Amino acid sequence: MEKVNINDKLSLFSDHWNPRIIGELNGQHVKLVKFKGEFVWHKHDNEDEMFYVLNGEFKMEFRDRTVHLKANEFLIIPKGTEHRPVADQEVSVMLFEPNTTINTGNAPGNLTQDKLETI
Amino acid sequence: MEKVNINDKLSLFSDHWNPRIIGELNGQHVKLVKFKGEFVWHKHDNEDEMFYVLNGEFKMEFRDRTVHLKANEFLIIPKGTEHRPVADQEVSVMLFEPNTTINTGNAPGNLTQDKLETI
Numbered sequence: 001m002e003k004v005n006i007n008d009k010l011s012l013f014s015d016h017w018n019p020r021i022i023g024e025l026n027g028q029h030v031k032l033v034k035f036k037g038e039f040v041w042h043k044h045d046n047e048d049e050m051f052y053v054l055n056g057e058f059k060m061e062f063r064d065r066t067v068h069l070k071a072n073e074f075l076i077i078p079k080g081t082e083h084r085p086v087a088d089q090e091v092s093v094m095l096f097e098p099n100t101t102i103n104t105g106n107a108p109g110n111l112t113q114d115k116l117e118t119i
Numbered sequence: 120m121e122k123v124n125i126n127d128k129l130s131l132f133s134d135h136w137n138p139r140i141i142g143e144l145n146g147q148h149v150k151l152v153k154f155k156g157e158f159v160w161h162k163h164d165n166e167d168e169m170f171y172v173l174n175g176e177f178k179m180e181f182r183d184r185t186v187h188l189k190a191n192e193f194l195i196i197p198k199g200t201e202h203r204p205v206a207d208q209e210v211s212v213m214l215f216e217p218n219t220t221i222n223t224g225n226a227p228g229n230l231t232q233d234k235l236e237t238i
Binding site: 025076 | 215
Protein backbone atom coordinates (compact mmCIF):
# COMPACT_ATOMS: atom_id res chain seq x y z
CA MET A 1 0.00 0.00 0.00
CA GLU A 2 2.23 2.76 -1.35
CA LYS A 3 1.14 6.10 -2.74
CA VAL A 4 1.50 6.69 -6.48
CA ASN A 5 2.83 9.92 -7.93
CA ILE A 6 1.36 10.43 -11.39
CA ASN A 7 4.20 12.56 -12.74
CA ASP A 8 6.80 10.05 -11.59
CA LYS A 9 4.94 7.29 -13.40
CA LEU A 10 4.50 9.37 -16.58
CA SER A 11 8.26 9.88 -16.72
CA LEU A 12 8.81 6.11 -17.01
CA PHE A 13 7.54 5.71 -20.59
CA SER A 14 7.26 7.69 -23.79
CA ASP A 15 5.51 5.48 -26.33
CA HIS A 16 1.96 6.06 -27.49
CA TRP A 17 -1.17 3.91 -27.27
CA ASN A 18 0.47 1.55 -24.80
CA PRO A 19 -1.29 1.79 -21.42
CA ARG A 20 0.56 1.01 -18.21
CA ILE A 21 -1.14 -0.29 -15.09
CA ILE A 22 -0.54 1.89 -12.02
CA GLY A 23 -3.21 0.58 -9.66
CA GLU A 24 -5.93 -2.00 -9.14
CA LEU A 25 -9.02 -1.95 -6.94
CA ASN A 26 -12.35 -3.74 -6.94
CA GLY A 27 -11.52 -5.53 -10.19
CA GLN A 28 -10.77 -2.23 -11.92
CA HIS A 29 -7.46 -1.03 -13.28
CA VAL A 30 -6.04 2.45 -13.06
CA LYS A 31 -3.82 3.02 -16.10
CA LEU A 32 -1.71 5.73 -17.64
CA VAL A 33 -1.44 6.16 -21.38
CA LYS A 34 -0.01 8.70 -23.81
CA PHE A 35 -1.89 9.38 -27.02
CA LYS A 36 -0.62 10.98 -30.22
CA GLY A 37 -2.28 10.69 -33.59
CA GLU A 38 -5.36 8.66 -34.45
CA PHE A 39 -6.42 5.45 -32.75
CA VAL A 40 -8.75 2.85 -34.28
CA TRP A 41 -12.52 2.89 -34.12
CA HIS A 42 -13.66 0.32 -31.58
CA LYS A 43 -16.07 -0.45 -28.77
CA HIS A 44 -16.03 -2.52 -25.61
CA ASP A 45 -18.96 -4.87 -25.29
CA ASN A 46 -18.69 -5.37 -21.55
CA GLU A 47 -16.74 -2.46 -20.10
CA ASP A 48 -17.46 1.19 -19.44
CA GLU A 49 -14.31 3.31 -19.72
CA MET A 50 -13.24 6.55 -18.09
CA PHE A 51 -10.68 8.89 -19.69
CA TYR A 52 -9.26 11.58 -17.39
CA VAL A 53 -6.92 14.10 -19.05
CA LEU A 54 -3.78 14.88 -17.04
CA ASN A 55 -1.80 17.03 -19.48
CA GLY A 56 -2.67 18.29 -22.95
CA GLU A 57 -5.88 17.77 -24.84
CA PHE A 58 -7.48 15.43 -27.34
CA LYS A 59 -10.76 14.72 -28.97
CA MET A 60 -12.93 11.66 -28.58
CA GLU A 61 -14.77 10.94 -31.79
CA PHE A 62 -18.12 9.19 -31.82
CA ARG A 63 -20.05 8.23 -34.92
CA ASP A 64 -22.35 11.22 -34.53
CA ARG A 65 -20.26 13.83 -32.70
CA THR A 66 -16.91 14.76 -31.20
CA VAL A 67 -16.06 15.67 -27.60
CA HIS A 68 -12.99 17.83 -26.95
CA LEU A 69 -11.24 17.08 -23.68
CA LYS A 70 -8.50 19.01 -21.90
CA ALA A 71 -6.62 18.74 -18.61
CA ASN A 72 -8.81 18.15 -15.55
CA GLU A 73 -11.71 16.91 -17.63
CA PHE A 74 -12.98 13.37 -17.98
CA LEU A 75 -15.41 11.42 -20.08
CA ILE A 76 -17.11 8.12 -19.32
CA ILE A 77 -17.88 5.98 -22.37
CA PRO A 78 -20.60 3.37 -21.81
CA LYS A 79 -20.03 -0.17 -22.99
CA GLY A 80 -21.09 -0.79 -26.57
CA THR A 81 -20.38 2.76 -27.75
CA GLU A 82 -18.06 3.08 -30.75
CA HIS A 83 -15.33 5.66 -30.20
CA ARG A 84 -11.94 6.77 -31.45
CA PRO A 85 -9.46 9.00 -29.61
CA VAL A 86 -7.50 11.46 -31.75
CA ALA A 87 -4.69 13.67 -30.41
CA ASP A 88 -3.07 16.35 -32.55
CA GLN A 89 -0.35 16.72 -29.92
CA GLU A 90 0.75 14.29 -27.24
CA VAL A 91 -1.66 14.00 -24.34
CA SER A 92 -1.38 12.08 -21.06
CA VAL A 93 -4.51 10.32 -19.87
CA MET A 94 -5.48 8.31 -16.80
CA LEU A 95 -7.85 5.42 -17.51
CA PHE A 96 -10.19 3.76 -15.07
CA GLU A 97 -11.77 0.58 -16.39
CA PRO A 98 -12.31 -3.13 -15.57
CA ASN A 99 -9.20 -5.28 -15.53
CA THR A 100 -10.63 -7.24 -18.47
CA THR A 101 -10.45 -4.25 -20.83
CA ILE A 102 -8.36 -4.56 -24.02
CA ASN A 103 -7.41 -1.21 -25.54
CA THR A 104 -8.72 -1.94 -29.03
CA GLY A 105 -11.93 -3.65 -27.85
CA ASN A 106 -13.70 -5.36 -30.74
CA ALA A 107 -11.09 -4.21 -33.30
CA PRO A 108 -7.89 -6.15 -32.67
CA GLY A 109 -4.89 -5.21 -34.79
CA ASN A 110 -1.46 -3.62 -34.77
CA LEU A 111 -2.37 -1.30 -31.91
CA THR A 112 -3.69 -4.03 -29.62
CA GLN A 113 -1.89 -4.28 -26.28
CA ASP A 114 -3.02 -7.39 -24.49
CA LYS A 115 -0.15 -7.77 -22.01
CA LEU A 116 0.19 -4.56 -20.11
CA GLU A 117 3.16 -3.62 -17.99
CA THR A 118 2.61 -2.62 -14.39
CA ILE A 119 4.79 0.31 -13.40
CA MET B 120 -22.47 11.11 -22.15
CA GLU B 121 -21.13 14.57 -21.34
CA LYS B 122 -17.61 15.46 -20.31
CA VAL B 123 -17.00 16.51 -16.71
CA ASN B 124 -14.78 19.43 -15.77
CA ILE B 125 -13.36 18.86 -12.32
CA ASN B 126 -12.86 22.51 -11.45
CA ASP B 127 -16.41 23.37 -12.46
CA LYS B 128 -17.72 20.64 -10.18
CA LEU B 129 -15.47 21.67 -7.28
CA SER B 130 -16.92 25.20 -7.46
CA LEU B 131 -20.41 23.85 -6.73
CA PHE B 132 -19.85 23.01 -3.07
CA SER B 133 -17.78 24.14 -0.13
CA ASP B 134 -18.63 21.88 2.79
CA HIS B 135 -16.26 19.24 4.13
CA TRP B 136 -16.53 15.46 4.41
CA ASN B 137 -19.59 15.39 2.14
CA PRO B 138 -18.74 13.56 -1.11
CA ARG B 139 -20.59 14.39 -4.31
CA ILE B 140 -21.06 11.88 -7.12
CA ILE B 141 -19.72 13.09 -10.47
CA GLY B 142 -19.66 9.85 -12.46
CA GLU B 143 -20.57 6.18 -12.45
CA LEU B 144 -19.16 3.26 -14.40
CA ASN B 145 -19.01 -0.49 -13.92
CA GLY B 146 -20.74 -0.25 -10.55
CA GLN B 147 -18.14 2.24 -9.32
CA HIS B 148 -18.66 5.87 -8.36
CA VAL B 149 -16.39 8.77 -9.12
CA LYS B 150 -16.80 11.33 -6.35
CA LEU B 151 -15.40 14.68 -5.32
CA VAL B 152 -14.90 15.59 -1.69
CA LYS B 153 -13.25 18.38 0.28
CA PHE B 154 -11.50 17.49 3.53
CA LYS B 155 -10.52 19.77 6.38
CA GLY B 156 -9.70 18.62 9.89
CA GLU B 157 -9.82 15.08 11.22
CA PHE B 158 -12.19 12.38 10.00
CA VAL B 159 -13.13 9.28 12.01
CA TRP B 160 -11.22 6.03 12.14
CA HIS B 161 -13.06 3.46 10.01
CA LYS B 162 -12.71 0.65 7.51
CA HIS B 163 -14.75 -0.72 4.64
CA ASP B 164 -15.32 -4.46 4.84
CA ASN B 165 -16.17 -4.92 1.17
CA GLU B 166 -14.74 -1.99 -0.77
CA ASP B 167 -11.29 -0.90 -1.83
CA GLU B 168 -11.01 2.88 -2.04
CA MET B 169 -8.87 5.21 -4.14
CA PHE B 170 -8.02 8.75 -3.02
CA TYR B 171 -6.59 11.01 -5.74
CA VAL B 172 -5.48 14.48 -4.60
CA LEU B 173 -6.52 17.33 -6.91
CA ASN B 174 -5.48 20.39 -4.91
CA GLY B 175 -3.72 20.69 -1.57
CA GLU B 176 -2.41 17.91 0.59
CA PHE B 177 -3.45 15.70 3.47
CA LYS B 178 -2.29 12.72 5.43
CA MET B 179 -3.87 9.30 5.58
CA GLU B 180 -3.32 7.75 8.97
CA PHE B 181 -3.14 4.00 9.47
CA ARG B 182 -2.77 2.26 12.80
CA ASP B 183 0.93 1.71 12.19
CA ARG B 184 2.00 4.56 9.91
CA THR B 185 0.99 7.72 8.06
CA VAL B 186 1.10 8.45 4.32
CA HIS B 187 1.38 12.07 3.20
CA LEU B 188 -0.39 12.81 -0.08
CA LYS B 189 -0.24 15.90 -2.27
CA ALA B 190 -1.66 16.97 -5.64
CA ASN B 191 -1.29 14.41 -8.42
CA GLU B 192 -0.74 11.56 -6.01
CA PHE B 193 -3.12 8.77 -5.11
CA LEU B 194 -3.44 5.98 -2.61
CA ILE B 195 -5.49 2.78 -2.83
CA ILE B 196 -6.72 1.46 0.51
CA PRO B 197 -7.65 -2.23 0.49
CA LYS B 198 -10.89 -3.34 2.04
CA GLY B 199 -10.64 -4.11 5.74
CA THR B 200 -7.86 -1.59 6.41
CA GLU B 201 -8.52 0.93 9.16
CA HIS B 202 -7.71 4.47 8.11
CA ARG B 203 -8.37 8.11 8.97
CA PRO B 204 -7.82 11.11 6.67
CA VAL B 205 -6.53 14.27 8.35
CA ALA B 206 -6.14 17.60 6.54
CA ASP B 207 -4.49 20.60 8.21
CA GLN B 208 -5.74 22.80 5.36
CA GLU B 209 -8.56 22.21 2.91
CA VAL B 210 -7.82 19.62 0.26
CA SER B 211 -9.85 18.50 -2.76
CA VAL B 212 -9.89 14.80 -3.49
CA MET B 213 -11.36 12.58 -6.20
CA LEU B 214 -12.58 9.19 -4.99
CA PHE B 215 -13.04 5.97 -6.98
CA GLU B 216 -14.94 3.30 -5.14
CA PRO B 217 -17.88 0.91 -5.46
CA ASN B 218 -21.31 2.54 -5.48
CA THR B 219 -22.06 0.70 -2.23
CA THR B 220 -19.40 2.63 -0.27
CA ILE B 221 -20.49 4.69 2.76
CA ASN B 222 -17.97 7.34 3.77
CA THR B 223 -17.67 6.28 7.42
CA GLY B 224 -17.60 2.53 6.70
CA ASN B 225 -18.00 0.53 9.91
CA ALA B 226 -18.11 3.66 12.10
CA PRO B 227 -21.46 5.39 11.50
CA GLY B 228 -22.00 8.70 13.26
CA ASN B 229 -22.33 12.43 12.78
CA LEU B 230 -20.11 12.43 9.73
CA THR B 231 -21.95 9.67 7.90
CA GLN B 232 -23.33 10.69 4.50
CA ASP B 233 -25.58 7.94 3.21
CA LYS B 234 -27.53 9.92 0.61
CA LEU B 235 -25.05 11.56 -1.71
CA GLU B 236 -25.90 14.32 -4.13
CA THR B 237 -25.00 13.88 -7.79
CA ILE B 238 -23.65 17.07 -9.32
